[in-house]
Amino acid sequence: MAYSKKVIDHYENPRNVGSLDKDADDVGTGLVGAPECGDVMKLQLKISDDGMIEDAKFKTFGCGSAIASSSLATEWVKGKTIDEALEIRNTEIVEELALPPVKIHCSVLAEDAIKQAIEDYKRKREKKGGVQQEETAEA
């Protein structure tokens, strides 16, 4: 049950609450929602050129479960590479807790948000890469 305590701690003292500049090139933003409970979550990652997640922030309007899992997710991804972060599954927590997987939709949010943020970042990179190429071409 030690794990459960940790999650509760995230619920009571959420870490990494806030925003990063969504227009910055090195920031990816994920915006997800769970219609089952009406929760919305924004999760942002600041990613270095070599694909390392340097910072993570989130803003969640929703139940404690969603807040706790967002907080936990941001802690986890910091210092990981993009590929490692994509590996994270919320079922891992459930597994460790040996708890019934109820209310899972809230916790799946975090997983989805990470994916979306990374995709957003990749899209920006591609675009930027594209622009740079164009620029180079013009030059």
Added chain:
Amino acid sequence: MPTVIGIDLGTTNSLVACMRDGVPTVLADERGVKLMPSVISIGEQDVMLVGDLARHRRVTAHDRTVFSVKRFMGRSFEEVKDELHLLPFLVQDGESGPVKISLFNREYTPQELSGFILRELKRRAEKALGQELKQAVITVPAYFNDAQRQATKAAGFIAGLQVLRIVNEPTAAALAYGMTNRDSGTVAVYDFGGGTFDISILSIKDGVFHVLSTNGDTHLGGDDLDEALMEALLPSLPEEAKDDRQIILGVREAAERAKCDLSSEMQTMLSVEVPDKPRIELELTRPQLEGVMAPVIERTRVACENALKDAGLSAGEIDEVLLVGGSTRIPMVRALCAEIFGREPRADLNPDEVVAQGAAVQADILAGGTRDLLLLDVTPLSLGIEGFGGIMSVLIARNSTIPASATEGFTTAADNQTAVVVHVLQGERELAAENRSLARFDLPVDPLPAGLPRIEVEFLIDADGILNVTARDLRTGKGQTIEVVPSHGLSEDEILGMVKAGIEHGREDMDRRWLVEARTEAEIVLNSARKAVAQAREAGFDEDRIKRFEAQLDALDEARKSDDHAVIRAEQQRFNAETQELAGDLMDAAVKRALAGQKLEEA
């Protein structure tokens, strides 16, 4: 059709009733008294005394007497430890089981002690009705959780009763009220007793009693008012009295008496009398008392507001307010009630008896007598399970009509996992840890790859408000019932053991019991007679008259040593008759003295 009795098992007082010629009737004891104090005391020769006799021993035999046992039913030590300093008896942590209450030379569970009260009520009813009784309906505060209900049911079994139904006290009161007032409408039942507070809102129509919502506090009652008053009085006690356990107990008793007096008087003399100790007297006025009680009474307001909200009603939509429980005799309580609901509460019900009467009506419905009434009650608290991250996931919301059920699918997260832990909770908080943990059980699963097992678990809250769990393996179709032993509760085997002990107890030597009861009663009479002697001297009564009285007193004391209960009883009756006149005169003198308003003094 065998008679089913209805029992109001109260924190302070208990009653038993049954339907007689279509009228719910509270049954009285041999002396015509209906209210039985919920007090248990171990008398001479280890005879268990219950009721009035035990109540009189609260101060004189405080190490052998327990009361307010209902406060401990289905509760963990953790939940009750903060209020133990106010009680004169020892309550210990029962760890995973119920708390243990020390009574003289043994420890008892609250279930066993409540069992003694129930057995005494059963005995009374059998005597009054002249027939053996086996089945009963027992009332509980509407806000009782699953564990508290299970504990009450267990107490019934231990007392040798088949408990046909656990009924909510305010609902029972509404039933008794609705029997005689056949109009339709929306009623609020405000039940403020000795240890608990409940508010229920019902719609009554065409014989259907539909509970819309309920709320309350299972630790809020007249006891808390007594405590508040006692705390307020402590500073004005003489120094040497402050550490005297017996005096403190005496102050508590006196505080309760004064509180009750001040429901009808504007001022009273609070007098603390402990054998062989100087008498303490303090003057108290109603405004003083109200100042002390206000914050406690005010706590009932928010529960009323929540109940209205959950019922989707405004105060103006309530047609009648019914008052139940001894503490609703307090004018300040009535005023608050009138203020919350914007109307004067009904004053024509007997707040002490109406719950027992309603229990009798429900008992008759269950026995198949009354057929046209239908009672639809609700579960007071949300039921859920602990889910991801220690969050409670609600399966059955509070105020759902019972019986109610919910099913939840479970599977495994790891390969070859053989059990899934299910943690059942009751309460309204989001975090599992802040709700009452009802039970934790392992759901057995066949070892298979993760996610493959499919177990469907049905949670059913029955008409008693008690949880039943069944599980079905969707792959094999195999079903099983899971015994949910509540945390800090008793298992079926433990209950059976206590039932057996109860049967033994039932076979005890009746002659011996009567003897001990007669002796105890004589002792109580003697105690108060000795006080009377002191008062008579103080009041300057004729010394010859006092001497004659003392002679009578000695005679009773002598008779008390007899081994024949009939001899003791006869002597006591003679004593009562012969000394009645002096007792009357003494009473007059005491009243005069009180009216003269003697100030703080020690006799």
Added chain:
Amino acid sequence: MVTELAPLSPDLDHFALFGFDRKLVLDSAALDAAFLRLSRECHPDRYAVAEPEIRAVAERNSARVNDAKRVLSDPVRRAEYVLELAGVERPDGEAKCPPDLLMEVFELREKLMEDPGPELVERVLSLFADVEEKLDGLFSRHDAAADDPSRLEALRGIRETLDRRKFLMNLTREVEGTLGKP
């Protein structure tokens, strides 16, 4: 004394149990009447002195009636239930929640946190009123549908509108919480 009691058929859905057609607009008086009739038949009080097996059936039957009543008497739960019966699910994956809806809701919530002014409150409440009105229209459309395809189309609309309603509902609660503050 009752010696036999059959469990309610598991094949009946909540509507059938109450003797109703599968409609999204229900007459609450008729619902109450049907509920009372069933309760009188099923309630465990009638079987209290029967054998334990019979009592257990009565508890379950009665729970079934009460559970059905809870769902049917709430328009939103009733609609969710019909969607479930009809097997209408959210399109899976990322389209789970339309991104513009999320954006709209998220922005409103952020603004609400910064400055819960009366204008914003007004806007949220009117958005919620709109969604309720739309839902009512869809319910009637569903009930009046002449054939399966048009019914299904109404249900799809209901699915989407219910999701929107859920997000706005949370916002409305938030707004009402702000209003409640002195």
